[in-house]
Amino acid sequence: MKTFLIGAACLASALAMATSEPASDRPGNYTHLLPLAFSAKQGVLQLRLPRDVYLHARSPLLDDVRVFDANGVPQPFALQEPVAADNIGHKDLPLTIFPLMAAAGSQSSQLDLDVSTAPDGRLLSVKVRPEQGGQEAAAESTRLTGLILDLGKPRAAQETTPAIDALRFTLPPDQRDYSAQVWLETSNDLKRWDAVGAAELNWLVNQDQQTLANDRLTFEARPFRYARLTWRSGTPLLFSAIVAEQPVRTSTALPNEQLLLQPGTGDRPQDLVYAMPPAIAPATIGVQFSETNIALPAQLGVYYSVPTRQAGAATRRFAPIVNTTFYRITQDGQARSSGDLAVTPMHAPHWVLRTEAAVTVKPVLKVGWQPATLVFLASGNAPYTLAVGHDRAPATSRPLAQVAPGFSDLELRQLGQATAGPAIAQQGAAAVPPDDDAGARNRLLVLWGTLLLGTGILAAMVWCLLRQKPQP
Numbered sequence: 001m002k003t004f005l006i007g008a009a010c011l012a013s014a015l016a017m018a019t020s021e022p023a024s025d026r027p028g029n030y031t032h033l034l035p036l037a038f039s040a041k042q043g044v045l046q047l048r049l050p051r052d053v054y055l056h057a058r059s060p061l062l063d064d065v066r067v068f069d070a071n072g073v074p075q076p077f078a079l080q081e082p083v084a085a086d087n088i089g090h091k092d093l094p095l096t097i098f099p100l101m102a103a104a105g106s107q108s109s110q111l112d113l114d115v116s117t118a119p120d121g122r123l124l125s126v127k128v129r130p131e132q133g134g135q136e137a138a139a140e141s142t143r144l145t146g147l148i149l150d151l152g153k154p155r156a157a158q159e160t161t162p163a164i165d166a167l168r169f170t171l172p173p174d175q176r177d178y179s180a181q182v183w184l185e186t187s188n189d190l191k192r193w194d195a196v197g198a199a200e201l202n203w204l205v206n207q208d209q210q211t212l213a214n215d216r217l218t219f220e221a222r223p224f225r226y227a228r229l230t231w232r233s234g235t236p237l238l239f240s241a242i243v244a245e246q247p248v249r250t251s252t253a254l255p256n257e258q259l260l261l262q263p264g265t266g267d268r269p270q271d272l273v274y275a276m277p278p279a280i281a282p283a284t285i286g287v288q289f290s291e292t293n294i295a296l297p298a299q300l301g302v303y304y305s306v307p308t309r310q311a312g313a314a315t316r317r318f319a320p321i322v323n324t325t326f327y328r329i330t331q332d333g334q335a336r337s338s339g340d341l342a343v344t345p346m347h348a349p350h351w352v353l354r355t356e357a358a359v360t361v362k363p364v365l366k367v368g369w370q371p372a373t374l375v376f377l378a379s380g381n382a383p384y385t386l387a388v389g390h391d392r393a394p395a396t397s398r399p400l401a402q403v404a405p406g407f408s409d410l411e412l413r414q415l416g417q418a419t420a421g422p423a424i425a426q427q428g429a430a431a432v433p434p435d436d437d438a439g440a441r442n443r444l445l446v447l448w449g450t451l452l453l454g455t456g457i458l459a460a461m462v463w464c465l466l467r468q469k470p471q472p
Contacts, residue, residue, distance in 0.1 A: 180234025
């Protein structure tokens with residue numbers, strides 16, 4: 001019995017060793033390979049996954065996507081949801097200029113202003129009240145000491161005061177060079193003024209009559225109605241125009257990938273079934289008719305399995321997601337058709353179009369989705385290859401912080417772009433098990449050898465037991 005236990009333990013250990021070794025992960029195990037190209041020599045690159053990846057992937061979560069170097073070594077990578085790019089532009093808002101004329105040596109911030117406004121707050125005139133002394137003050141020479149700027153009332157009643165982050169200045173037509181330091185203050189009621197900042201304004205003309213201009217005063221974006229401009233150095237000047245710049249943020253939506261699916265028969269005569277690639281979770285969906293002047297009330301949904309009382313058996317039921325009327329109609333020479341519908345992205349092997357009666361037309365299903373972005377660390381030897389199509393590949397995608405540690409959000413958005421070439425199918429790769437290589441064959445031989453050895457040990461034990469004489 002002791003010998004039997006030892007033999008069983010050895011057999012179990014050998015089986016565990018033979019079956020626990022990980023399967024290989026090499027380019028030859030994948031059904032399709034896509035060559036990667038990039039122009040810049042950078043350590044971290046990004047790639048918008050091409051359509052071929054979604055057509056050939058076997059995993060809904062893209063677990064069977066890899067990046068290999070020239071030696072077949074997997075490279076660290078992360079999969080990220082695409083983010084719309086934000087662009088910041090500017091909208092020009094002209095300002096109305098009111099010059100402040102005061103006695104020489106007067107500080108514009110301490111002047112007593114006589115302001116005339118319209119009912120909507122629009123400035124009509126701004127003057128400096130004469131100082132006490134009457135004739136003596138009036139006799140003094142006056143000069144330009146500052147400018148009052150009026151942004152104006154928002155055009156629409158529901159609009160708020162716009163936020164401004166810069167002022168741009170234009171010299172008078174008869175002046176080409178100028179240099180001064182200006183100081184800006186803002187207000188919403190012409191009573192309380194807030195200091196914003198200062199700037200050096202310069203217009204320099206060289207011997208070739210070329211002008212180098214620093215004509216902007218920038219500051220942190222803030223809403224205001226009025227502004228006051230004074231001089232810290234240089235000669236005060238009545239600019240021909242001053243424009244306020246309002247920052248405008250716009251988002252650039254990334255283009256969707258689209259795929260057309262041909263219909264097949266479903267569980268009922270009213271059903272048309274469309275086989276969906278496992279990796280595609282549609283975000284938009286629609287139909288295309290080959291017929292004209294047709295309206296098709298229908299439900300769009302998926303099948304789901306329901307277990308039955310019989311062990312191991314299941315039946316399929318229909319789960320509607322969209323209830324609408326698809327159409328294509330020509331009226332007055334103009335074609336009009338139902339557009340694509342936005343749906344919650346979900347993975348399903350089949351999408352179903354169910355009509356009220358047996359279908360007489362077979363429209364094509366059009367699906368759209370937003371491809372993921374792959375960020376990878378080029379730590380191997382070029383060239384690099386993107387591989388996809390593996391039935392039992394484990395997930396190896398890492399968090400982005402482990403692929404590009406220390407990168408800011410701006411740096412990640414500005415990563416160099418890699419491009420993928422057309423997918424190259426590998427003959428027989430789909431039929432080869434992922435562990436069908438030299439190592440897998442060796443493990444199989446060890447397994448069979450262990451089984452034969454265990455059988456021999458058991459036979460020897462039985463033979464020994466039969467030969468033993470019974471004890472009195």
